[in-house]
Amino acid sequence: MTTIRDVAKKAGVSVATVSRFLNGSGYVSADAAKAVTSAVDELKYELNPVARSLNTKQSNLIGLILPDITNPFFPELARAVEDVALTYGYTVVLCNSDENPEKEKNYLNTLKKKYIAGFIVTSNQLDAPHYANMALPIVALDRAINDKIPTVSSNNREGAAMGTNALLERGCKNILFLRGPNELNPANERYQGFMDAIEASGAKYHVVTCPFHFSESQKITDEFLKAHKEIDGIFASSDVSAAGALKAAVTLGIKVPEQLQIVGFDGIAMGEMLSPGLSTVAQDVYKMGAIATRVLIKRIENQPVDQHFYEVPVQLKLRGTTKGVAE
Amino acid sequence: MTTIRDVAKKAGVSVATVSRFLNGSGYVSADAAKAVTSAVDELKYELNPVARSLNTKQSNLIGLILPDITNPFFPELARAVEDVALTYGYTVVLCNSDENPEKEKNYLNTLKKKYIAGFIVTSNQLDAPHYANMALPIVALDRAINDKIPTVSSNNREGAAMGTNALLERGCKNILFLRGPNELNPANERYQGFMDAIEASGAKYHVVTCPFHFSESQKITDEFLKAHKEIDGIFASSDVSAAGALKAAVTLGIKVPEQLQIVGFDGIAMGEMLSPGLSTVAQDVYKMGAIATRVLIKRIENQPVDQHFYEVPVQLKLRGTTKGVAE
DNA sequence: TGTCGGTGTGTAACCGGTTACACAAAATAT
DNA sequence: ATATTTTGTGTAACCGGTTACACACCGACA
Numbered sequence: 001m002t003t004i005r006d007v008a009k010k011a012g013v014s015v016a017t018v019s020r021f022l023n024g025s026g027y028v029s030a031d032a033a034k035a036v037t038s039a040v041d042e043l044k045y046e047l048n049p050v051a052r053s054l055n056t057k058q059s060n061l062i063g064l065i066l067p068d069i070t071n072p073f074f075p076e077l078a079r080a081v082e083d084v085a086l087t088y089g090y091t092v093v094l095c096n097s098d099e100n101p102e103k104e105k106n107y108l109n110t111l112k113k114k115y116i117a118g119f120i121v122t123s124n125q126l127d128a129p130h131y132a133n134m135a136l137p138i139v140a141l142d143r144a145i146n147d148k149i150p151t152v153s154s155n156n157r158e159g160a161a162m163g164t165n166a167l168l169e170r171g172c173k174n175i176l177f178l179r180g181p182n183e184l185n186p187a188n189e190r191y192q193g194f195m196d197a198i199e200a201s202g203a204k205y206h207v208v209t210c211p212f213h214f215s216e217s218q219k220i221t222d223e224f225l226k227a228h229k230e231i232d233g234i235f236a237s238s239d240v241s242a243a244g245a246l247k248a249a250v251t252l253g254i255k256v257p258e259q260l261q262i263v264g265f266d267g268i269a270m271g272e273m274l275s276p277g278l279s280t281v282a283q284d285v286y287k288m289g290a291i292a293t294r295v296l297i298k299r300i301e302n303q304p305v306d307q308h309f310y311e312v313p314v315q316l317k318l319r320g321t322t323k324g325v326a327e
Numbered sequence: 328m329t330t331i332r333d334v335a336k337k338a339g340v341s342v343a344t345v346s347r348f349l350n351g352s353g354y355v356s357a358d359a360a361k362a363v364t365s366a367v368d369e370l371k372y373e374l375n376p377v378a379r380s381l382n383t384k385q386s387n388l389i390g391l392i393l394p395d396i397t398n399p400f401f402p403e404l405a406r407a408v409e410d411v412a413l414t415y416g417y418t419v420v421l422c423n424s425d426e427n428p429e430k431e432k433n434y435l436n437t438l439k440k441k442y443i444a445g446f447i448v449t450s451n452q453l454d455a456p457h458y459a460n461m462a463l464p465i466v467a468l469d470r471a472i473n474d475k476i477p478t479v480s481s482n483n484r485e486g487a488a489m490g491t492n493a494l495l496e497r498g499c500k501n502i503l504f505l506r507g508p509n510e511l512n513p514a515n516e517r518y519q520g521f522m523d524a525i526e527a528s529g530a531k532y533h534v535v536t537c538p539f540h541f542s543e544s545q546k547i548t549d550e551f552l553k554a555h556k557e558i559d560g561i562f563a564s565s566d567v568s569a570a571g572a573l574k575a576a577v578t579l580g581i582k583v584p585e586q587l588q589i590v591g592f593d594g595i596a597m598g599e600m601l602s603p604g605l606s607t608v609a610q611d612v613y614k615m616g617a618i619a620t621r622v623l624i625k626r627i628e629n630q631p632v633d634q635h636f637y638e639v640p641v642q643l644k645l646r647g648t649t650k651g652v653a654e
Numbered sequence: 655t656g657t658c659g660g661t662g663t664g665t666a667a668c669c670g671g672t673t674a675c676a677c678a679a680a681a682t683a684t
Numbered sequence: 685a686t687a688t689t690t691t692g693t694g695t696a697a698c699c700g701g702t703t704a705c706a707c708a709c710c711g712a713c714a
Binding site: 049114243268 | 409420438570571598644
């Protein structure tokens with residue numbers, strides 16, 4: 001392995017000069033620069049990032065902490081983070097936290113020792129002390145707004161209102177809202193959005209809390225639909241729940257969208273694979289991940305960050321579970 | 328930050344002794360051990376992994392190279408890798424390669440400089456020179472068997488035969504096989520398995536090549552079904568393709584499973600969300616990832632690896648797209 | 655009693671970079 | 685012409701560990 005000393009010798013300068021040239025720090029004459037440049041590529045020198053990390057106490061690692069990559073919402077996010085990180089020369093460490101504070105803390109500590117540059121975090125624990133005391137740049141994604149930590153999220157409330165209105169405009173008179181878990185910020189915002197729209201309309205509605213889990217959602221919807229035949233629209237706080245609702249309806253022989261219209265929230269790829277295709281309020285997950293990563297890198301590199309809170313607009317995608325679109 | 332020298336001073340021994348004790352290498356007396364132990368926890372000393380890496384030329388990083396985490400097959404794999412890695416004290420770096428050799432090579436080099444401990448790779452490029460010349464432990468997943476590199480994969484051929492027989496046993500007389508891309512090893516094995524079963528049966532069949540992509544599969548199936556009304560069974564080489572086929576059938580008004588039965592391959596979570604639920608040859612993706620990671624870590628830690636090739640059994644999951652099961 | 659092998663420990667070099675500091679030459683100011 | 689900056693460079697310490705090597709001590713064995 002060629003070291004900086006080899007390069008220095010070959011170029012006839014000191015290691016300090018080589019280092020300064022390589023980092024663009026301090027003064028380096030044109031002659032020295034040329035000598036170093038040619039020594040570097042003659043020797044095919046590549047800087048050792050570990051040695052560098054040891055004294056700069058910095059690395060180009062970014063930690064991505066999320067509940068579970070298996071949840072269909074996250075792969076696209078991870079992909080965006082990785083893509084953007086790559087273009088800036090950063091490497092992504094994947095951390096599945098299961099929303100477990102101990103696991104999160106553990107990752108935080110382990111990676112801090114590796115001089116990780118920063119974290120992108122999707123968690124409900126963001127107000128926990130281990131985040132507050134972190135001296136590292138962090139950007140929060142999707143959940144939990146903390147005045148210390150820049151956050152990127154969707155326009156959940158407005159999106160939920162859009163989704164609800166889509167049902168109302170298509171004639172729904174009695175809507176079931178599958179509300180997400182209370183602990184989740186986005187779920188609460190979506191609930192707000194639903195309430196905004198439904199109360200403005202005066203339509204009848206029911207709210208049922210329901211985890212973002214397929215079979216649970218299916219079961220809950222199944223029971224509810226059996227007891228409430230009058231329901232003609234369902235707005236679910238997540239696509240996975242909507243898929244459960246759709247399956248329940250189809251299984252009960254209810255015609256979608258003729259008798260019952262359904263709108264989900266998220267815009268995950270699975271939506272279009274269902275029959276009929278799932279109408280949904282689609283988040284631009286990739287964009288969220290990309291923005292979060294860019295903001296994080298700016299923070300890491302001490303560049304000014306213009307905003308503290310980024311809201312990415314959602315988009316209504318109407319497919320077969322609502323009236324007026326084939327498929 | 329407390330360093331090993333602080334510990335040495337506190338314990339009244341030399342840094343060498345502390346290091347030896349911490350690593351369990353060389354001789355350390357009981358007295359010294361005790362002194363170091365208490366110094367360590369009085370000072371809350373934590374070893375600096377970067378400094379260690381610099382001279383051992385080893386880290387506890389594992390690289391996970393896969394085509395695209397967005398592909399529903401991979402999140403569970405990534406999850407398994409991460410889970411197992413964590414229990415052994417390793418950290419996972421996520422690399423989306425898009426099957427692009429340049430990107431792969433780039434990751435390999437970048438991470439090698441970081442003294443990464445090893446790689447788990449899903450790629451078709453495994454015979455490319457940049458893998459052959461790697462001096463690092465590698466384990467291949469799902470694809471490409473190379474006599475140098477231990478491989479973990481599913482029992483694709485047998486699985487495909489199982490899937491095909493499931494259709495035959497349920498009365499299919501005219502089966503469409505959606506074959507996966509030629510470049511993919513598993514796709515070829517599945518093709519073999521299909522051929523094994525179909526030729527033994529004497530039933531009529533068609534083979535159409537089709538990417539593992541939803542809308543493409545839907546389109547191809549749609550066209551094929553329009554031209555071949557006699558088809559009464561489809562076996563797809565992936566669940567995503569099967570989902571496309573199902574959607575095509577439903578859209579054409581063909582009743583599944585009454586007129587047309589469908590079986591997919593993979594066992595991704597989406598399968599049960601479809602209506603009817605997708606019958607499939609399920610791979611134990613989590614297990615594959617877990618095995619691969621354990622094998623890799625054994626290699627990293629120079630423990631003997633008993634096998635060179637691991638085949639994880641698949642399991643037939645019958646749901647609503649085949650006859651005889653409700654849902 | 656002398657020698658040998660196992661046990662236990664410390665010193666200092668080393669991993670491969672960065673950078674504080676000292677110093678010199680050139681450019682500019684007074 | 686001298687003082688002051690600015691430019692340019694090298695030496696050596698440092699980041700925080702690991703480990704080769706030298707050395708000392710001990711019991712055992714001939």
